[in-house]
Each structure stands twice: as structure tokens, then as C-alpha cells.
Amino acid sequence: MKEAKLSNQVKLLRLQHGDITQAQLAKAVGVTRQTILAIEGNKYSPSLELAFRIAKYFDEPLESVFQYED
């Protein structure tokens, strides 16, 4: 089976929303800064709940924050 990949626009959205820091976003969604760093680097796929929390924080639909590439 071909490996699927999850990509995201978290870094871009942070910059668009007034240059929010990773630490600020991490605190707002209840994770550590290292987890945000890993998500932005596409090294960690967040749980559905965390993905929704991040999307809600930026007031964006989930699919504009996270994309699934087959």
C-alpha cells in the first residue's frame, strides 16, 4: 500500500494571524511547543481532537489547515 501523507498550513496560519509563536499556539491548544514544532515539520500527525482544536483556534475549516495526500 502506498504511504499516505498528512501536510498542514499551521506555520503559514501562525504568520498570517499576527506572527503567533509556537509557544503561544501550544499553550492555547494544550500541548507542548515541541509538539507544534513536530506538526509543522510534518513529523507528527496530531489526533483528530488536536487537529480540530488547532483549526478552531485559527477559525478555519479543518481541511484548510490539514491536507491528506494519497
Added chain:
Amino acid sequence: MQILENYSYRERYLAANLIVDIVVAVYYSQAVLSLSVDEYGEIGRIIVKTIVLAILLSLVVFGFLCRDKKQALDERDMRVRAYGNGIGYWVLTILMMFLMGQFLLEDSVFRGTSMIEYALNTKIPLYHFHAMLFALITADTARTLSQLIRYRRGYE
């Protein structure tokens, strides 16, 4: 120190754990291996000394590496922890199966061929206890090391 800033709190915590475990295990091993089988009474004294060393070393190493505020675990930390526990369990199972085989050989028709017979002949005190202790320490080290590697590589 600059180099410590490249490590997260949890990575430094795991590294401190690993350092303390390895130093204490090496100290205890060399102390026990220097005893002969009839010096059972000395084991108690070595255990007390090892506990004191572990406490003092923990104060120094954790005090140096983990000075900042403790971070709460998040979902990624829990996944790394679960991954490490899986590795530790796997290592412990393999070592326990190996030791069970050795214990079986000790009382079987293959008497004389096991590592236990060899250890008894070379006079390692409380061999069965120390073999199981070694398995536990190895499994714990594998667990901590795998978590640290997982964090450094940045995944899950």
C-alpha cells in the same frame, strides 16, 4: 549552557534518567562481581551503598539537567511513552524467555551446559537474582533510550 537549550524538558529528563541508571548499574555490577560466592553478607552493604549513590547522583544530575518548570505530558508524549514501553516489554520478554531456558537447562538432562552452571563455577553470588536484575535494568534502559531516540528524531 547553550547545548542544553537544544533539548526539551522531557528529553533532558530522559537523558538524566539514563545517566543515573547506567552509572548505578555499572557501580553495582562491578561491586558484585568483585565478591565471591561465600560473601553473601556483603550484598546487603552493597545494596545500601548503591541506593545512597542513586539518591545523590539523582539530586546532582536531575538538578543540573531538569532545573526548569516541569512540563505536563501531551498526546505526543503519551505516544512516545507507549512506544518506549512496548520496546521495554519486548526486550524484557526476550531476556526472560532466555533466562527461563537457562533455568530449565540447569535441572535437565543437559545439566552442565547452561550459563548458570558456568556462572556458579566462576562464583557469581546470587546468580539467579542478578540475572533477573540484569534483565530488568536492560529492559528499562532500552525503554528510556528508545523514547529519547524517538524524541530526537522528532516523530510521534
